[in-house]
Amino acid sequence: MVKRLSDMPEAEANHLRRLECPTYDDTPALGGKPLAERRVAIISTAGLHKRGDRPFRPGDGSYRVIPAETAANELVMSHISVNFDRTGFQQDLNVVFPIDRLRELVGDGTVGSMASVHYSFMGAFPPAAAEPHARHLAGLLKADKVDAALLVPV
Template identity: 55%
Template structure:
C-alpha cells in the first residue's frame, strides 16, 4: 500500500486536498456469520469481459463479471497511466480474487459465492459514483449477498 510519505510533493498535496465524506449517522446491523455468508467481489481494477465496453476516463459505471467467467476472458481497461498491470497479468486473483473465494467456499469457510461480481474503474472520483453505487447495492441485495468484499486497486 502506498503511503503519503511515498509520494512527491505534488502527489501528496493532491491526495491531501481531496474532500472526505461526512456521514450524519453510522448504520449498524448484526452481520451473518462469515461461514454462512454469501460473498461478492467489487473491484476497482477496470475489468470487463472480452467484448464488453471498455472503461473510459471518468467512467462512473461498473461491469458485471459472472462468477463462472474464466480469467482468460477478462480484460483490463483501467485508464490510469500510473497503474501497474503486472500483478493482473500474472494472476487475476490479485485484482479479483474469485479463485480464492471459491476455495473458501469449498472449505466451508464461507457460505457461498455470489453469482455475479462487479468492477469499477478506480481512477474515477467517488462522488461521481454515488448513484451507481446505490444501484449496485440493490443488485447485491437481489442476489442475497451478505458481504461485498471491496478490492481496491
C-alpha cells in the same frame, strides 16, 4: 516509485493538490450471521470487464458485471491511470479479483456461498460519479441475496 508530491513533476503534483478529497462519517460495523452462512460478492476497483464489454473511460463511475463462471482469460483491464502497474493482474488475476480464493473459501465451508455475479469499478474516478451506480448495484446485490462483499481496492 514516487512517494511524495515533492518528488513529482510540478504539473502532476499541482493536479493532485487540486483534487477534492471528501471526508466521510464513521460507520460502525454491523453485526450479522457468521461468514460460513453468508453469500459473498467481489467488488473490485481494478477496471476489469469481460472481453468485448464497454471499456472504462476517464471519470467513469459505472461498474461492469462479471458472472461468477467467467474464466480468467475472458477478463481484460481498462483501468485508465497511466501510473497503474498491471503486472500483478497479468501474472495472477487473483491479485485484483480474488475469485479463485473465494471459490476455495466456499469449498472448504469458510464462506457460505458465492454470488452468481461480481462487479468491477475503475478506481480512478470522482466518488460522486459512482453514487448512482453504487445505489443501483446495491439493489442487484440484494436481489442475488448477497449479504457480504469482498471489497478489493486496487
